[in-house]
Amino acid sequence: MCMGFCLASGWAAGQGAVQPTPAKAELCVGAFFTEAQGAAFLSARVPVNLAAWSLRSDSIRRRIRHAGRLEVPPPRPASKPVIHSRREMDGYIVENVHFESLPGYYVTGNLYRPLKPQSSLAGVLAPHGHDADGEGRFREQVQKRCATLARMGAVVFAWDMIGYGDARQCGHRIPEAFRLQSINSIRALDFLLSLPGVDSTRIAVTGESGGGTQTFMLAALDPRVRVSVPVVMVSAHFFGGCVCESGMPVHRDGSFQTVNAEIAALTAPRPMLVVSCGADWTRNTPVVEYPFLQSVYALYGAGTRVENVHLAAEQHDYGPGKRNAMYPFLARHLGLDLATVTDASGRVDESPSKVLTRAELAAFDAAHPLPANALKGDDAVAALLRR
Numbered sequence: 001m002c003m004g005f006c007l008a009s010g011w012a013a014g015q016g017a018v019q020p021t022p023a024k025a026e027l028c029v030g031a032f033f034t035e036a037q038g039a040a041f042l043s044a045r046v047p048v049n050l051a052a053w054s055l056r057s058d059s060i061r062r063r064i065r066h067a068g069r070l071e072v073p074p075p076r077p078a079s080k081p082v083i084h085s086r087r088e089m090d091g092y093i094v095e096n097v098h099f100e101s102l103p104g105y106y107v108t109g110n111l112y113r114p115l116k117p118q119s120s121l122a123g124v125l126a127p128h129g130h131d132a133d134g135e136g137r138f139r140e141q142v143q144k145r146c147a148t149l150a151r152m153g154a155v156v157f158a159w160d161m162i163g164y165g166d167a168r169q170c171g172h173r174i175p176e177a178f179r180l181q182s183i184n185s186i187r188a189l190d191f192l193l194s195l196p197g198v199d200s201t202r203i204a205v206t207g208e209s210g211g212g213t214q215t216f217m218l219a220a221l222d223p224r225v226r227v228s229v230p231v232v233m234v235s236a237h238f239f240g241g242c243v244c245e246s247g248m249p250v251h252r253d254g255s256f257q258t259v260n261a262e263i264a265a266l267t268a269p270r271p272m273l274v275v276s277c278g279a280d281w282t283r284n285t286p287v288v289e290y291p292f293l294q295s296v297y298a299l300y301g302a303g304t305r306v307e308n309v310h311l312a313a314e315q316h317d318y319g320p321g322k323r324n325a326m327y328p329f330l331a332r333h334l335g336l337d338l339a340t341v342t343d344a345s346g347r348v349d350e351s352p353s354k355v356l357t358r359a360e361l362a363a364f365d366a367a368h369p370l371p372a373n374a375l376k377g378d379d380a381v382a383a384l385l386r387r
Contacts, residue, residue: 026249030241033259035284038237042261042292050299057266060258061220067250068179069385070221073186077103081191083111084368087360090352091115091340092150097157098166098363101187102384104375105180108166108363109137109159109188111195112150122202122334123192124149125218125225126158127185129209129318130242136164138358141208141318147353148327152336154204157192159184161210161244166363169374170381177244179385185218193224201226202334206326208232208318213245213260220266227333228267229326231275232316234289236261238281261289268293269302273329275322278312286310324348 163172212233276282
C-alpha cells in the first residue's frame with residue numbers, strides 16, 4: 001500500500017527526513033523537516049492575538065492560491081453532470097457520476113444518498129488517499145464511510161484523484177496535479193451544492209492521507225466548507241510526498257514558509273476533527289500539532305470546535321477506528337442521525353453498507369461512454385492547465 005504519497009524512494013514511520021534536491025527545495029517534498037524542526041517551527045508561530053493570526057492566515061492563503069495558480073478560478077463548464085445506474089441499497093442509494101471540471105476534463109465518482117426522502121440534507125465530500133493499486137474510491141474504507149454517512153442522512157460524494165479509478169485521462173504525476181485536484185475539489189463542492197435539498201450551511205469534507213491533504217486544502221480555500229475531518233495527514237514536519245500535494249510551491253517561497261498544520265488551522269473557527277495514529281507522520285499530533293490548533297481556535301473563542309482523536313496503536317488508513325471517531329463528530333455538527341446506524345450496544349454497525357464492485361460503480365460504461373470532447377494523455381491535460 002502507498003501510504004498517502006508517491007516518493008520514488010518511499011518513506012516509512014521512523015525513518016529520517018527525505019530531503020528534496022536543492023533546486024526543488026521550494027516544493028518541500030515529503031518529510032522536508034525533521035520532527036524536531038517541525039515542532040520548533042510551530043512553537044515559534046503560536047499567534048499572540050487574532051490580528052496577528054489574521055495577517056498570517058491571509059499570507060498563507062495567498063501563497064497557496066498564487067503557487068497553485070488558483071487566484072482566478074477558471075470558468076465552470078456549462079455542461080450538465082451525468083448521474084446514472086441508480087441502486088437502492090439497505091437505507092441508501094448509490095449512483096455513478098461524471099461531470100466536467102474544466103473543458104474536456106471529467107471528474108468521476110459516486111453519489112450516496114439516504115433512501116428515505118428528506119426535506120433538508122447535509123452534504124459530505126469524501127476525497128480518498130493514495131494506494132498502490134489505484135483503486136481509490138472503490139476501496140472498502142471509502143465505500144463503507146460513504147454508505148454509512150448516507151444512512152445517517154447525508155448526501156455524500158466520493159470522487160477519483162487524477163490517474164485513479166475512472167479518472168484515467170492523464171496520469172497522477174503531471175506537473176500541475178495540485179492545481180487540477182484543487183479545481184476538482186472545488187467543482188465537487190459545486191456539484192454537491194447543486195443537488196436538490198442539500199443545505200449549504202451543513203457541508204463537510206473528510207478524507208485520509210492524500211485525501212486528508214485535499215480536505216484541509218479545500219477547507220482553507222473555500223469557506224463553503226463548514227466542517228472538516230482530515231485523517232492521518234495533519235503534520236508539522238511531513239508535507240505530502242506526492243506531486244499532487246507538494247508538486248507546486250504552496251509551502252515555501254523565498255523567506256516564506258508554512259507547514260500543513262498551519263494550513264489546517266485556516267479552517268478555524270469552523271469545527272474540525274483531526275484524526276491521527278501512531279504509525280506515520282501524525283504520531284506527534286497530540287503534543288505538537290493539536291496544541292497549536294487549539295491556540296488558534298482559542299483566539300476565536302472556539303476552543304471546543306477543534307478536537308483530536310489519536311489512535312496510537314493504529315496504522316495509516318481510514319479504517320474502522322478512524323471512521324468510528326468521525327461518525328459522531330459529523331452527526332453532532334451536521335445534524336445527522338447517528339441512531340440509524342448504531343446497534344443496541346451503541347456501536348456503529350456498518351454491515352448494511354455494502355461494498356460494490358468496480359464495474360458496478362463505474363462512471364463510464366457502454367451506455368455512458370467517455371464524452372467525445374474528453375482530453376486524452378498527460379500532454380493534452382497539461383496543455384489545458386497551462387492555458
